[in-house]
Amino acid sequence: MTNTIAIWLAILIVSFFALDYFVLGWDSPTLILRFVIDLTRNMAFWR
Secondary structure (H helix, E strand, C coil): CCHHHHHHHHHHHHHHHHHHHHHHCCCHHHHHHHHHHHHHHHHHHHC
């Protein structure tokens, strides 16, 4: 991954969370964290 791609990806992610916080109100960080916790639990189960 080049620096240009990494910078654009970071801008895209930050702008998505800013749009979610200020405009949409979907509470995306909470949903993403729940999915990560569920994934961690499932991986721990299969380990």
